[in-house]
Amino acid sequence: MKESDILRVIEEDILRIVGERKKRVLLRFIRTKIKVSYPFLSKAIESLEEAGLICIEKESIRLTEKGRNEAEDIVQKHLVLEKYFRENRSQRKAHQAAHLLEHYVSREVMNNLKKIFTLKKEGVPLIEFGLKKEGLITDILSSDYKLFERLISMGILPGEAIEVIHKIPNGVIVEIKNKKIVLDRSIAKEIRVLDVGI
Amino acid sequence: MKNFKILLIGQPNVGKSSLLNALVGPKVVVSNYPGTTVEITQAEKVFDDKKVEFVDTPGIYSISDRSEEEKVTEKALFQEEVDRAIIIADASSLERGLYLVLQILEAEIPAVIALNFVEEAQKKGIKIDSQNLENILNIPVIPINPLTGKGISDLIDSLLRTKEEAEVFRVEYDDHVEKAINEISCLIKATSIPKRFIAIRVLEGDEDFYGYLEDERIIEEVKRSLTEHPRVAEDISITRYGTASFIAEKVTQIVSVEAEREGLGERIDSVLLHNIWGPFTTGLFLLAIFGILLYLGNLMQDFLMGLTESLLSTFGTAEHSIIVMILVQGLTGVAAGISIALPYVFLFYLFMGLLEDIGLLSRFIVNAERFLKKLGLPGKAFIPLALGLGCTVPAIRATRVLMSEKEQFRTASFFVFVPCSSRIAIIMGIVGFYGGIRLSFYVLATSLVAGLVWAFVVKKVVHIKMERLLLELPPYRRPLIKNVFAKSWIRMQDFVYIVIPLLALGGIAYAIFDTLRLTEVLVKPLAPITAWLGLPKLTAIPLTFGFLQKDLTGAMLLSVLGNEISSALTPLQIYTFGVAATIGIPCVIALGMLVAEFGFKRALFLVGISIGYGVLFAGLAWRIISVLF
Numbered sequence: 001m002k003e004s005d006i007l008r009v010i011e012e013d014i015l016r017i018v019g020e021r022k023k024r025v026l027l028r029f030i031r032t033k034i035k036v037s038y039p040f041l042s043k044a045i046e047s048l049e050e051a052g053l054i055c056i057e058k059e060s061i062r063l064t065e066k067g068r069n070e071a072e073d074i075v076q077k078h079l080v081l082e083k084y085f086r087e088n089r090s091q092r093k094a095h096q097a098a099h100l101l102e103h104y105v106s107r108e109v110m111n112n113l114k115k116i117f118t119l120k121k122e123g124v125p126l127i128e129f130g131l132k133k134e135g136l137i138t139d140i141l142s143s144d145y146k147l148f149e150r151l152i153s154m155g156i157l158p159g160e161a162i163e164v165i166h167k168i169p170n171g172v173i174v175e176i177k178n179k180k181i182v183l184d185r186s187i188a189k190e191i192r193v194l195d196v197g198i
Numbered sequence: 199m200k201n202f203k204i205l206l207i208g209q210p211n212v213g214k215s216s217l218l219n220a221l222v223g224p225k226v227v228v229s230n231y232p233g234t235t236v237e238i239t240q241a242e243k244v245f246d247d248k249k250v251e252f253v254d255t256p257g258i259y260s261i262s263d264r265s266e267e268e269k270v271t272e273k274a275l276f277q278e279e280v281d282r283a284i285i286i287a288d289a290s291s292l293e294r295g296l297y298l299v300l301q302i303l304e305a306e307i308p309a310v311i312a313l314n315f316v317e318e319a320q321k322k323g324i325k326i327d328s329q330n331l332e333n334i335l336n337i338p339v340i341p342i343n344p345l346t347g348k349g350i351s352d353l354i355d356s357l358l359r360t361k362e363e364a365e366v367f368r369v370e371y372d373d374h375v376e377k378a379i380n381e382i383s384c385l386i387k388a389t390s391i392p393k394r395f396i397a398i399r400v401l402e403g404d405e406d407f408y409g410y411l412e413d414e415r416i417i418e419e420v421k422r423s424l425t426e427h428p429r430v431a432e433d434i435s436i437t438r439y440g441t442a443s444f445i446a447e448k449v450t451q452i453v454s455v456e457a458e459r460e461g462l463g464e465r466i467d468s469v470l471l472h473n474i475w476g477p478f479t480t481g482l483f484l485l486a487i488f489g490i491l492l493y494l495g496n497l498m499q500d501f502l503m504g505l506t507e508s509l510l511s512t513f514g515t516a517e518h519s520i521i522v523m524i525l526v527q528g529l530t531g532v533a534a535g536i537s538i539a540l541p542y543v544f545l546f547y548l549f550m551g552l553l554e555d556i557g558l559l560s561r562f563i564v565n566a567e568r569f570l571k572k573l574g575l576p577g578k579a580f581i582p583l584a585l586g587l588g589c590t591v592p593a594i595r596a597t598r599v600l601m602s603e604k605e606q607f608r609t610a611s612f613f614v615f616v617p618c619s620s621r622i623a624i625i626m627g628i629v630g631f632y633g634g635i636r637l638s639f640y641v642l643a644t645s646l647v648a649g650l651v652w653a654f655v656v657k658k659v660v661h662i663k664m665e666r667l668l669l670e671l672p673p674y675r676r677p678l679i680k681n682v683f684a685k686s687w688i689r690m691q692d693f694v695y696i697v698i699p700l701l702a703l704g705g706i707a708y709a710i711f712d713t714l715r716l717t718e719v720l721v722k723p724l725a726p727i728t729a730w731l732g733l734p735k736l737t738a739i740p741l742t743f744g745f746l747q748k749d750l751t752g753a754m755l756l757s758v759l760g761n762e763i764s765s766a767l768t769p770l771q772i773y774t775f776g777v778a779a780t781i782g783i784p785c786v787i788a789l790g791m792l793v794a795e796f797g798f799k800r801a802l803f804l805v806g807i808s809i810g811y812g813v814l815f816a817g818l819a820w821r822i823i824s825v826l827f
Contacts, residue, residue, distance in 0.1 A: 009370075145403060145431045145432060146262065146403075147666075147668075148432055148435070149260060149262060149402070149431070149432075149435045150259060150260070150262075150668065151668075152297075152435050152436065152439045153259040153260040153294065153297045153298070153435070153439065154259055154294065154668075154670065155291065155293065155294050155439075157436070157439060166467070166471045168471055168473065168476070168564065168568075169473060169568055170564070170567055170568045170571065170667060171564075171667050173471060173564075173671065177291050177293075177294070178290050178291060178322060178324075179291055179294075179670060180467075180670065180671040180672075180673075181668070181669070181670050181671065182560075182564050182667060182668070182669050182670075182671055183667065183668055184666035184667035184668060186666055187666055187667075187668060
């Protein structure tokens with residue numbers, strides 16, 4: 001990872017930690033939470049201050065109005081992702097997976113996941129999903145990891161928009177990210193899709 | 199001169215073959231819809247003072263051990279000294295290409311990204327900032343268009359530029375994953391492959407990489423801890439994909455374009471993916487193709503046989519000398535080989551290549567899957583099965599398009615019933631000529647029934663894990679004709695150099711057996727079988743020695759029974775002979791190919807079973823018919 005990316009990740013982590021506590025946070029506390037070398041940390045704090053997202057008061061950090069908004073976004077992201085991974089993982093692992101992905105999942109996918117999260121609705125199996133309307137993938141239930149990896153490398157994963165363009169006796173043909181993919185019936189049964197009316 | 203080895207890697211339909219064509223010319227090219235070949239194609243060219251060897255790999259979505267294609271690519275990447283990798287990415291779905299890129303970077307193979315279909319993406323309103331992508335990943339990114347040649351020289355330049363040790367982008371995983379990577383890294387034997395990459399592959403459950411761990415005990419330990427944390431592999435791929443789409447989003451600019459009106463492709467798809475019209479048009483297409491091949495094949499055979507005969511007539515009267523016999527049978531073999539090679543192999547692959555490059559082949563596979571699944575076969579099996587109507591030998595090889603060896607072997611077992619052109623010649627030429635065309639259709643129908651019975655019994659008894667349908671349907675494109683030609687040529691060369699000499703040898707072997715009167719040795723021991731078949735004892739000769747060279751079966755029958763077959767055999771006997779000669783692994787060359795693909799044991803097993811099944815079925819069939827009529 002490049003330095004600028006590491007910095008961004010650290011910055012976002014700082015915002016999240018301060019944001020979660022909703023008040024001033026001691027620098028020392030942040031240092032116990034984020035395990036990077038001190039120069040990195042101080043660089044990140046510096047750049048956050050420059051961007052007007054935080055104020056530094058003595059030994060502690062407080063969020064500015066702008067910083068609070070930003071932090072809320074990040075915390076939201078984190079919550080959505082954590083909810084996502086909690087289903088199959090232990091709490092700690094869900095937290096960690098969310099931790100990492102919040103920096104990386106694209107904004108579009110993130111917004112979609114958020115939408116799914118706030119709707120609090122379960123998706124239907126792709127095989128039962130209506131024709132010619134866009135839905136969001138909410139989950140992939142397959143326990144076959146190799147299949148899972150293949151689906152992901154083809155761009156089929158939670159949060160992505162998907163449209164069923166044909167139904168055939170042996171499966172469905174979907175459009176996802178401008179590509180047409182044919183999925184076996186049994187695979188289509190394992191993919192959950194939610195109609196969010198977009 | 200320095201030898202430089204460069205690997206071309208990319209997803210299916212991303213334009214790898216066109217790029218190789220643009221790089222080295224049409225000499226050697228193989229294009230690739232998900233899996234038409236798992237062979238690796240190579241081509242060499244000299245640039246300045248460097249001899250560069252390009253290696254084309256099968257299209258893959260990711261590095262893993264899931265399919266044969268992926269295994270082959272993995273081998274090409276790690277078992278040979280690779281200087282550079284060109285990763286071809288589709289600009290309109292960048293994040294999917296980046297997934298592969300990130301894996302290659304994890305393997306620390308110096309890579310260059312060739313960004314293809316840039317114009318096509320722009321039409322869809324997708325603009326990629328390749329400079330920015332280059333900055334993020336810290337590897338060269340070059341937009342190309344193999345059809346116009348744009349960017350090709352830039353690509354070559356950046357490939358040959360001296361390697362500067364640059365810190366490339368690396369995916370950072372979750373804390374617990376990173377910890378596990380570090381732990382496993384310490385248990386790895388010394389090797390040229392980066393330890394981090396091996397550790398990740400191990401965590402992803404790639405069994406090919408277990409071998410790099412220090413010893414059995416550690417492998418067991420790692421396996422056990424993997425079953426305790428089954429989601430590690432998932433975490434890794436999600437993070438990798440997340441990183442890929444994060445980068446893609448950063449460098450992609452979406453501008454809205456006018457909504458595309460329903461294009462020609464959509465209209466074609468609404469027919470080809472239709473419940474009824476889809477399979478119908480697919481069947482019609484294949485029938486038409488096969489009709490053309492059969493017609494041309496016969497034409498070629500007649501012409502070549504005529505040529506052989508006129509050549510032999512110049513030898514005059516020394517008809518029964520062993521030399522002439524050997525020559526006759528040898529040349530018959532060559533003639534048969536050429537008349538199979540040109541239409542059935544070359545033209546077949548030409549048609550398949552066109553269908554594939556246009557984008558029709560994957561639609562056909564989807565339609566074929568509906569019916570083949572009922573027989574316990576995967577959709578792609580229709581490619582080798584259709585080729586099997588031409589010649590069983592290349593068809594057995596073509597089973598390599600299938601995902602697993604089990605699927606391959608099961609499909610190969612169906613060549614017992616799919617009559618090749620030589621067997622069709624027996625059915626039409628012997629059975630049809632001496633017993634009437636109706637009789638030849640009965641023979642075909644019987645082998646169809648035998649095949650269906652076989653399919654359902656095998657499906658019931660042997661359960662294999664079938665590859666589920668998961669296939670990208672590429673957009674329709676104009677094919678690059680020279681590409682298709684080159685590919686068909688390669689396929690035919692294989693056949694010409696191996697199969698034709700063997701066909702000639704088979705003929706010669708028969709000539710020797712025959713003149714030494716060794717053929718008759720078999721008549722007596724095989725008498726119970728001919729009795730079961732209700733055939734004259736002497737028919738054992740064409741039935742068994744046909745195995746050496748199937749195209750000689752007819753001539754052998756004539757030579758043992760005399761020219762008046764219609765009086766020597768009843769119509770029912772002609773029918774039985776046809777069935778017995780059709781069902782089974784047709785010839786010794788097909789057996790050889792089976793051995794090459796599946797090993798001695800399984801090849802002999804299949805041949806043994808198929809002979810038993812064929813004889814049993816033929817004997818039952820004529821008894822049932824004689825009771826009914």
